[in-house]
Amino acid sequence: MVIRYLLPALSVVAFSFAVLQMTKAQQKPPPVSPPVEPGTSPFGKQVAGAGIVEPETENIAVGTHVPGVVKAVHVRVEDRIRAGEPLFDLDDRQMSAELTVRESARDSAAAQLAKQEAMPRREELPPLEAKVLEARANLTDKLKQFERAKRETDSGVGATETFEVRQMAVEVARAQLRQSEAALDLTRAGAWKFDIAVSRAALTQARAQCDQTRTELDRLHVTAPRVRRPGTDRTRNPIPESDLVEFRVLQVSVRPGEYVSAASGQAIIVLGTVGRLNVRVDVDENDIARFKPGARGSASPRGEPGTRFPLSFVRVEPYVVPKKSLTGGNTERVDTRVLQVIYALDVSNPPLFVGQQLDVSLDTTAP
Template sequence: MLTRYLLPALAGLSFSFAVLQMTRAQQTPPPVSPPVDPGKSPFGKQVAGAGIVEPETENITVGSHVAGVVKAVHVRVDDRIKAGDLLFDLDDRQMAAELAVRVAARDSAAAQLAKQDAMPRPEELPPLEAKVAEARANVIDKETLFDRARRETESGIGAGETFDSRKIAVAVARAQLRQAEANLELTRAGAWKFDAAVTRAALAQAQSQCDQTRTELERLRVTAPRVRRPGADRTRDPIPPADLVQFRVLQVSVRPGEYVSAAAGQAIIVLGTVGRLHVRVDVDENDIARFKPGMPGVATPRGEAQTRFPLKFVRVEPYVIPKKSLTGGNTERVDTRVLQVIYAIDAVDAPLYVGQQLDVSLDAAP
């Protein structure tokens, strides 16, 4: 009874289930609307490209001159700063100690030079003058004795040995007088000019070493760069303060106590100008022939199809580069090259952020 009715029922049920599943699998699913409509071009003929928002001076990635441990960070994200403002500084204890040693060496050389320039001391001359007077008196005394011995010898009552000894004594006294006078003149002449030149060279060397250490100390203090604002006169040097741009801190990637290196490409602090935003548009190499400088365009943020920002042509960077996916990765490999065109967003206080991607459409109509 079980086998006669149950097995056919199970077979029929399985067959119905299989038919139902096959019917559902062959049905075409209804179209699914995208969560956000893509941007639409308002132009009949267009050149499309992907754009990324950047400051008017592009992103300025501030690095470090030397490697070291960060002592203090003086800015925060979204701060407004001007050229020359301190961003961060590194540990400077070793350089400060070295500067103190070199300043002491410079002061020692300066004191030595001042001593040579002040020579002779007023107190040194009287003893030497007294020595000269003593030597002259001694010469007179020896000459007197020598004259007496000469007269005695000529009269025949003096000994020849006494005459010779007193003659030698006169020569010694005269030599001692010349030595005393030479010592007095040497002291009066002061320092030798070549000794002073050597001391001046040592002082200049010590001063240069102090300046070198101060430069190394300044390199440990990283400041905002001096960038000339667009449209300013490029022939004026040094750059007047009115021609310098103001910056906005876009990113701070370092904290006190962290180690930073002087390797290229390390984004410690990223700066951008305060003011108008630019869009860097990638034009595919296949569309370069259709692109003409000065073409107007519009930009649409990703996810906001109804929002459009008019663009104003700025310049073309005449070097075709490999395309990037705008992720910042250095391992990307692409086989497409693009021409980068810079447009300005012709809108005040546009609600856009640096690094935001936009869909750009350029009017290619004749």
């Protein structure tokens, strides 16, 4: 009896549950409001783009000329520095020792050149002059002996062998006199001009090696670059101090004792100018035809659609580059290229940070 009524009841319950689930599945879920409302454009016709806040001189990623171990870091984030002020130093012990060796070689070459230019020494002449006098006296003695031997030979008293020996002795004495006189003349003439030229070239080479080592030593001490302020006279060289920008340290990614390499793209310290901020806007290649250089712009920070900053046109980067800041949209391709346009923020001290992303709208309404 129980089974007779239980099975139909279970069938009715199962059928009701299935109908209820199918009804719920066919219902559309209520729309979900986004956590942050997207930004709206103040222009009737506009081109939208993603913008990155950057300093007026762009981000200056300071690297190193040579690899090495960091000896000291002289700046911190938010420090304000001027051109030529030290940023960080690499270990310079080896180059300092090499400079000492090369300076010693330079001093030796300079001393050698000075010695040759000062020749002859006053003290060298008297001994040579005495040698000449001695050779002349010896020649006179040999001549007298030769004359005596000649008379003896002519009178038939002396031997022919003695005469020849005396004659050869005269020739030897004459040669010794010429040698002494030549040595005296050579000393009086001083150093040979070609020897002086060789010594001068050696000194020049030694000085150049010292300069080369100093240059290598200077490369171990990295300083802030010299950047001219926008709008200044570019024909003034060297750049006056008043035309140089003041930097703000945006990032320091190195500490003393760390090893740094000279690989491209490694930003050890990032600098930016103090003052006006710019926005680098990426205009999609599909919207380039609708973009008009000089168009007005407006930007709002991500997550703050109600906050807007007016933008003024600065310039167009004429080279279309691959897009780096991807939004993740379904229609976005990874091989998209963008035209980069630079706009300036027409607000003093905006509450923005360098590197912050902005939603940018550019007016395409015909004037």
